[in-house]
Amino acid sequence: MKVLKFGGTSVGSVESIKNVKNILAGREGKKLLVLSAMSGVTNKLVEITDLIKVKDHSAIATIISELKNKHEETIDALINDATLNADARSFVNDVLTTLKSLTLNEYSEGVYAEVVTTGETMLTYIFSTFLTQQGIQNNFLNAKDFMHVSNLENPDTEFVGELFQKSISQLEPTEVYITQGFVRIDSNNSINTLKRGGSDYSATILAAAVKADEVQIWTDIDGFHNNDPRYVENTHAIAELSFEEASELAYFGAKILHPQTISPVIKRQIPLFLKNTFTPDLPGTRISDEIHSRGLKAISAKDGITAIKIKSNRMLMAHGFLKKIFEVFDKYETAIDMITTSEIAISLTIDSDRNLDQILEELNDYGEITVEKEHSIICIVGEGLIEDKSTSRLFELLNDIPVRMISYGGSNNNISLLVASKHKIQTLQGLNQKLFEHQETPQFV
Ligand SMILES: Nc1ncnc2c1ncn2[C@@H]1O[C@H](COP(=O)(O)OP(=O)(O)O)[C@@H](O)[C@H]1O
Ligand SMILES: N[C@@H](CC(=O)OP(=O)(O)O)C(=O)O
Structure with a gap:
């Protein structure tokens, strides 16, 4: 069937x-x-x-x-x-x-x-x-x-x-x-x-x-595009995506797929096709467990992100401190998307403000808290992306746009940037120009 x-x-x-x-x-x-x-x-x-x-x-x-x-x-x-x-x-x-x-x-x-x-x-x-x-x-x-x-x-x-x-x-x-x-x-x-x-x-x-x-x-639309066509011109459909690539893109905001769509089919390795009802003869996108090419594939953006910084010069790197912080989010069933740490502070992001007041009240015991709302996570995805030398061009973007957090190396397939939502479109367009419009064959180190 x-x-x-x-x-x-x-x-x-x-x-x-x-x-x-x-x-x-x-x-x-x-x-x-x-x-x-x-x-x-x-x-x-x-x-x-x-x-x-x-x-x-x-x-x-x-x-x-x-x-x-x-x-x-x-x-x-x-x-x-x-x-x-x-x-x-x-x-x-x-x-x-x-x-x-x-x-x-x-x-x-x-x-x-x-x-x-x-x-x-x-x-x-x-x-x-x-x-x-x-x-x-x-x-x-x-x-x-x-x-x-x-x-x-x-x-x-x-x-x-x-x-x-x-x-x-x-x-x-x-x-x-x-x-x-x-x-x-x-x-x-x-x-x-x-x-x-x-x-x-x-x-x-x-x-x-x-x-x-x-x-x-x-x-x-004729398949999964390499960038959000609502904000970026000249995007194109991607012929093949792996389950992991598609999961990352869907979770991080690509509207074409509901965030959890991919997980039920991964276990049974059921291929998923994205097709256009109005041009049914076009091939669309095939999402499967096969990896057809490595390197940069696509960019997506997830809105409604809140960044929370906990600054504590006493205890941050002490044994058990991070566990206590994570327990607060766990208690209020709030998932954390991005995390960065320094010697005296930890910054993390959440996509639901439903229990924010209670979370902040409990975090107050651990240090000085700063909250920044209306942020977006920009997610850059591709199998083996971080080994692709040309990906480093994305850092040129930091000259033009204030990036609040970066997640690099969490997996080989994903680099995430946190920016204020007012900079989202500029970031998507800038990345498109820096990464796709100059795209040559990916160069792996
Ligand atoms: N990366 C992307 N690739 C393709 N479409 C995207 C992407 N990001 C956002 N979209 C938007 O998603 C729309 C499809 O939305 P969707 O809610 O899946 O439609 P429906 O469920 O009514 O068929 C497209 O028309 C397009 O504007
Ligand atoms: N009709 C529901 C469910 C849905 O998935 O719709 P669509 O396939 O048009 O995105 C909604 O609008 O949320």
């Missing part, structure tokens, strides 16, 4: 949905489709959750009516068979009626998750009905029956696989199965999400669960 994920941009309009159907029609074999909501819909649903907090029911009603129109127009443009059209309309109306009653509750994390995942429920049903009308037999699956993911960092894919097999064992077998991305059932047996952009992660969890031959992530 192959797992194919189509993102919001690929199912965002009637034309794109027809494209997706054509892509499927040209591919033999069993396929599990993981679909996102139509683009823009999840943002509207998040707006509803903000309006629940302030109990603005008239604004909520306006958004629900916009969502109803959008989905009904899509149904009418795609499905002209009267019975199938009525069935899809009735499904969407039931989902929106449930959504409306949900919004009468007090805001909670559970209400948030139920509301924001309804976009996927509506779109998958519409798509399944559209395929049926086109004569493509398919099974519509409710992801809540099998996406039981208690531990977000380490999903039990065997368990998901057992539940998946149980779900499909009761159905007439078909070549195409369709399910929702983004949603999961958590350890309290409640509806939850895999975080924004999480349908990529749904696809790789399911690929590991069903022991798929490959995963294809279909989006609106």
Whole structure:
């Protein structure tokens, strides 16, 4: 079986949905489709959750009516068979009626998750009905029956696989199965999400669960680019990336992949392809355990970083000091991304300010604390990167941009720079010029 994920941009309009159907029609074999909501819909649903907090029911009603129109127009443009059209309309109306009653509750994390995942429920049903009308037999699956993911960092894919097999064992077998991305059932047996952009992660969890031959992530660009195309001109798609390279880039902000997407497929060595729904014949990017070339591959940027400096001339290098510092972050379940030390100070970065006040209060016992918010980590990635002589050109950038921290040598594949977010675009563009626009054959020492 192959797992194919189509993102919001690929199912965002009637034309794109027809494209997706054509892509499927040209591919033999069993396929599990993981679909996102139509683009823009999840943002509207998040707006509803903000309006629940302030109990603005008239604004909520306006958004629900916009969502109803959008989905009904899509149904009418795609499905002209009267019975199938009525069935899809009735499904969407039931989902929106449930959504409306949900919004009468007090805001909670559970209400948030139920509301924001309804976009996927509506779109998958519409798509399944559209395929049926086109004569493509398919099974519509409710992801809540099998996406039981208690531990977000380490999903039990065997368990998901057992539940998946149980779900499909009761159905007439078909070549195409369709399910929702983004949603999961958590350890309290409640509806939850895999975080924004999480349908990529749904696809790789399911690929590991069903022991798929490959995963294809279909989006609106022709593969993984060497730099962020939203900020840098003349970027290009990379033909091959290793799992490690892609994991680093996704974790450090490359929007094309959700940060945790790669981990479920590494263990089973399932190759992942990034393809463009609008130019399906282009090769895209293949991500696998193979290393095809060494040296610099790509740059990404992760925003929302807070740097914390702990200055203590008494104890810093004393035995056990760093352990105590790390225990504070561990206690508040806050991951550390970068660390640098000197004789009298340690600087580290975190990407979540959720428990910052409590963390700072506890760190106060260990020295003088300085906090700097609104920073970005710029991550430069490539197998054996630090052995490539031409990489040293990146240090020329330090003349133009104040770099707050550097991480070099943590692995052979990654160099990270911490800069104020206001310098992010300048840094991405500067690095592109210094590293890619002068790129020759990598020179290893
Ligand atoms: N390194 C990168 N390579 C390719 N696209 C990137 C990269 N960094 C950011 N992007 C952006 O990611 C977008 C795809 O985002 P994504 O959320 O995956 O879309 P969807 O899930 O709706 O298909 C691209 O249109 C592009 O602008
Ligand atoms: N619809 C969800 C989940 C998702 O992954 O979407 P997309 O595939 O469009 O990034 C979101 O917007 O977060």
